[in-house]
Amino acid sequence: MDSFLNYVTTHNAPAWRDEIFATLRHPDPPGAKNVRGEWSLEHERDLERIRLWIREAVNPASDLAQVYRKLQPGLDLEEDILTGLPAFERTPGLGPLEAHYSLRMLWRVLLRRHAIREAKQAGALLAAGEGRAWRCARRLSYYYPRLLVGVLLGFFTLGASSGVASAIETLRFHAWWPVPVGSIVLVAFLAVADVERRVGRVPGKTILARALRVLAFGIVYAALLAGIAYRVAAAVGLTACHYGPVPVMWGSVALVLGFVFQLFWQERSIGEPL
Numbered sequence: 001m002d003s004f005l006n007y008v009t010t011h012n013a014p015a016w017r018d019e020i021f022a023t024l025r026h027p028d029p030p031g032a033k034n035v036r037g038e039w040s041l042e043h044e045r046d047l048e049r050i051r052l053w054i055r056e057a058v059n060p061a062s063d064l065a066q067v068y069r070k071l072q073p074g075l076d077l078e079e080d081i082l083t084g085l086p087a088f089e090r091t092p093g094l095g096p097l098e099a100h101y102s103l104r105m106l107w108r109v110l111l112r113r114h115a116i117r118e119a120k121q122a123g124a125l126l127a128a129g130e131g132r133a134w135r136c137a138r139r140l141s142y143y144y145p146r147l148l149v150g151v152l153l154g155f156f157t158l159g160a161s162s163g164v165a166s167a168i169e170t171l172r173f174h175a176w177w178p179v180p181v182g183s184i185v186l187v188a189f190l191a192v193a194d195v196e197r198r199v200g201r202v203p204g205k206t207i208l209a210r211a212l213r214v215l216a217f218g219i220v221y222a223a224l225l226a227g228i229a230y231r232v233a234a235a236v237g238l239t240a241c242h243y244g245p246v247p248v249m250w251g252s253v254a255l256v257l258g259f260v261f262q263l264f265w266q267e268r269s270i271g272e273p274l
Helices: 003-007 013-020 041-057 063-071 077-088 096-112 116-129 132-143 145-160 162-171 178-199 204-236 245-263
Strands: none
Touching: 003 041, 013 041, 013 063, 041 063, 041 077, 041 096, 077 096, 077 116, 096 116, 096 132, 116 132, 132 145, 145 204, 145 245, 162 245, 178 204, 178 245, 204 245
């Protein structure tokens, strides 16, 4: 069944892809059987070839995945995943458990690549086979919960580091603005590097847009947690932390630490669900 993959190279991969996906890409001629509405062994065989192609393409260790990396953006993995999604819907040859598992795997792949819009399209097919709790958890994954946890850990790390805390308190009487500005610039570079590592050679505007989205969520989480620290400090009478620049610097440094924690979190993408 998988012998045809042995003949896929960078030279003929687009032609192979077009032939394998022809069942889903081209509508049936008048009078022909509907490829999605009527099942047959022949049609199931065509769908299985599509499934095999996609599963190999999303496996980083496979030769086909390396072909995609070399041919990007001419060979678009995310577009092919979305095109091949109907092949992973339930059929007499693909049971509900296998179909749901495969769709969830592809959904995670898209999230790992920071492709939120594409992941939502895959997630729409998952909604029919999951409960309300799982559906809510899946939707929360679009808001980078790993990044929120990383920033929270950054605040805990700062609280346990008396040296950094003392330096921040000292800087509040001097030019403290380079700390948040430098932190945002550093995190922007880290976000671009992480996105580029996940998606490969895609157009620069795509990498920049996804990196800026990650950065924006990180800034929001850092500001939110810094605001909570500000209110708590004011309530318990810690005037040093109550002073405005201190929570701003705490939040910016925690943001940097949040990204650093992600780099060592089992080598998983920031977009990976918890």
